[in-house]
Amino acid sequence: MRRFVISQAKNLIDQTRRRPLPNHKSLRLLSLAAASDSAPVLSSPRLFSSSSDMSGSDSSSSSLPVTLDSINPKVLKCEYAVRGEIVNIAQRLQEDLKINKDAYPFDEIIYCNIGNPQSLGQQPITFFREVLALCSHTALLDESATHGLFSSDSIDRAWKILDQIPGKATGAYSHSQGIKGLRDAIAAGIEARDGFPADPNDIFMTDGASPGVHMMMQLLISSEKDGILCPIPQYPLYSASIALHGGSLVPYYLDEASGWGLEISELKKQLEEARSKGITVRALAVINPGNPTGQVLAEENQREIVDFCKKEGLVLLADEVYQENVYVPDKKFHSFKKVARSMGYGEKDICLVSFQSISKGYYGECGKRGGYMEVTGFTSDVREQIYKLASVNLCSNISGQILASLVMSPPKPGDDSYDSYIAEKEGILSSLAKRAKTLEEALNKLEGVTCNRAEGAMYLFPCINLPQKAIAAAEAAKTAPDAFYCKRLLNATGIVVVPGSGFRQVPGTWHFRCTILPQEDKIPAIVNRLTEFHKSFMDEFRD
């Protein structure tokens, strides 16, 4: 046996000499050999940690170049809970429901895990889609029958947009920052919103807002010594992107007791602590309105944040994708650009990147992948680098670009489509506000649950005071307590939510994120099922 083990070890050593990085299997055999004999051992091999266990099928394919233990460790490290484990379970249940209807106490899966309004019945804005259809198939504009099927202002707008596209070629790669005429419309829209001018050359259009965030992380992060201040709880795009780019996430905690307030003292504290550990903090990410937390920052708070960034030399990354989702009369959205400019801070004073998307608001066009970042306060040599990064991917999709320009310059009073546009918009927004309130009230009625109101965005993020028994049961099941609760919820009701640990939270507190997006007629059933489930859960685990 000993001779066999030693010769196995020697074979593996020979193999690993050809490939400098050994896999786990060879390490185990090497240490066996070393323990039993003076077999040669490789000098300290680098072990790549992996968050997943070593399954047989992967370690046996150690002769392949691309295996779990040989891929980029940053890929292994990053996580994205919004489409994580719970969703995989839900999808399997959904498949099974088709054939085993009676096996379940519910007849459908309701996905409340992701801000994807049109997948839950929200309708797109008619005017926007009319324009897109006309730009998709421009031959329509030459047909007289078109006037019977499309509003006159959508036809006008399509012509206007096509005139801004060289050769009216919507299938061509555009300028890497996006079509100039569309950027002009967006800049005008920003100016109308804020009362301060916007430069179309500062705008970079992207396939959704997320690629813009990745570009900035790529630019700012050179190593794990570079830190980005992120809110906790946060939308996990930030933590994932920082991990993928090899940087460090520097957390700052939002204060649940004061409606998820952002305290400058907390920012200062975290900044100093990071610096004392040798981290260069490069930027502050602020999500306003917040995700998952839904708070809308007060203007005074925003001014403090701007001052803080200026004083500490931080780039301000302002994720403002929910700017059109504000549900409470006592709060209003103010863009960070507007706040900075109204404080007298101009181009030379503060580096600010503002992100906007077509996925949220009242338009909810997630699947079209449209968005932009407005980059202000950077020197031209830095902007050239941003342009260069954008150019490697050539350009963002044209249809998304068109939609972004429509979102930032919608129908105006007097336009043919204005009345129906406003009716659709206000219908959607008032319904969202209503659903936010209904679900918030229902959650607050649950035993041991407190839920801050959703001032904006699309989510509720209740805090569950889990009994010790439940926490112990979760530990026994090797699951985080909030994930344990969410899995039980899914299995009992078919409702899919995301455990708070996917967004991070104050240690020892538990939350989950639930969207407010199911259609109004589904809400009562959701409330009932959730309430019933929670009661039986507490009955089972009450201390």
Next chain:
Amino acid sequence: MALEYELLNENVKKCQYAVRGELYLRASELQKEGKKIIFTNVGNPHALGQKPLTFPRQVVALCQAPFLLDDPNVGMLFPADAIARAKHYLSLTSGGLGAYSDSRGLPGVRKEVAEFIQRRDGYPSDPELIFLTDGASKGVMQILNCVIRGEGDGILVPVPQYPLYSATISLLGGSLVPYYLDESENWGLDVNNLRQSVAQARSQGISVRAMVIINPGNPTGQCLSEANLKEILRFCYNEKLVLLGDEVYQQNIYQDERPFISSKKVLMEMGSPFNKEVQLVSFHTVSKGYWGECGQRGGYFEMTNIPPRVVEEIYKVASIALSPNVSAQIFMGLMVSPPKPGDISYDQFARESKGILESLRRRAKIMTDGFNSCKNVVCNFTEGAMYSFPQIRLPTGALQAAKQAGKVPDVFYCLKLLEATGISTVPGSGFGQKEGVFHLRTTILPAEEEMPEIMDSFKKFNDEFMTQYDNGFGYSRM
């Protein structure tokens, strides 16, 4: 200042992408000043007058505005098969074009892609191993991001290459291991060059992990033979490399000696042990072929022999971007399952497609012949793809003038060409070339009727340039 140039990620500063670099920016400036520019810097067919195919645009227009389908007059504007197809694709979505799809793409479309691959190759394809992406470039970046752990990891890349590869490897902090294509052999790939490159890289302590082939080639246009592909796959098997097969130009073939054959098909045909062990990722797009739908940003990659847990990790990273854009997914579905004989739209579709492909074939020849008729210019035939990559033998006088102007010689030449004729090309240095040998890349995409004038304009400029700088001291050449 919070963000100064000096503080930026070095990898970003190092990366270069000439296709939209110096020449393009200068051309854009001149265009703003009113000069007529012919942009031949990027494979962007619709920008040069190629019309989109009618059928897919009809289908997608209906998908953009599904309420049209409820209108009794919709048949006046759209043929019945377009209407049926729009309904079909909408039924594959979970909420139309405006909802995030599965992060890998709509299952129904991936199934259609798998069926296409199966028909094309004669071997089964698994939809679960096909991921749709916002353009093939995004897919390439995702896979390289998975493979490259640090600068110790090397990726074999052809020289000349499409600079997406060099730029991405730079951004990810990896090492580019070049293997030279042989211009005197029609840009052929010699396995001995591969072996040399790998040996050299390894002697420098680099772990060579993957090999990129672009087939048909960009910028070089050569189509790999079946024998060549077999050699390459065997090489990857022996050297434990994952093969990245960029096959985005598979429908752009302009000669009949070497039709397109996919890397996957050759791999499957090689049988055991290769077909179960060589790792392969193949890339395709809606941007090229005869579709040319660059602006949609639609692509896919198919994985072969990649372990399930690795597929999961790639899925995980894809999920951070939520989903590829749904309109482009529908374009992809339509591309892999186009109208069939008997369909109402078939005749028009076939006519449009054939027209484009035959014209591309003619233009490939016009351009090659045109370049070969110029003084000191030698041009291999464009066997496939969309580009012409002539070698420009610059006289010593030109090299000196370039040096004085502080420009790389081919950049100098291309800038002069741009200023004299408005033709905007990409200097060969943007793609990599042998030391001291200069090229430029142009596309074969300008309208056929404009080609003779463009080639005349080029010849006039080139021959005058050569005369101007010819001081009898010799020329750059291989």
